[in-house]
Amino acid sequence: MVELVRAGRTPEELAKEFHPSAQSIRTWVRQADLDDGRRQDGLTSAEKDELTRLRRENKLLREEKEILRKAAFFARETDLPGAGTGLLPE
Structure with missing residues (x-):
């Protein structure tokens, strides 16, 4: 999911297709960004x-x-x- 968002898909599109909530997908992306050093706010x-x-x-x-x-x-x-x-x- 994270890679799909990074490739340009929106969490809303992915939520419709794969059924986790869009907020869950955004949370996963945020955590992946923290783990990868892309952001420092958590x-x-x-x-x-x-x-x-x-x-x-x-x-x-x-x-x-x-x-x-x-x-x-x-x-x-x-x-x-x-x-x-x-x-x-x-």
Whole structure:
């Protein structure tokens, strides 16, 4: 579709022929232009993938931090010998 638009066909023509919406075709062309460096007003597909990965990793790290915070609180509250020092009996 992208190549057909670049060759001169309109998204509206292609939408009638192939049935995706004209807006979808315009979106595909815009993303292809970003990926190819033809425009700079958005994120490339690689940048979007990296952002998604980093957000997922950040969420996991926040969850792990919260678990550790609660574990430290529990260790202090139960007043175990060696709590917080790594010297708790096994």
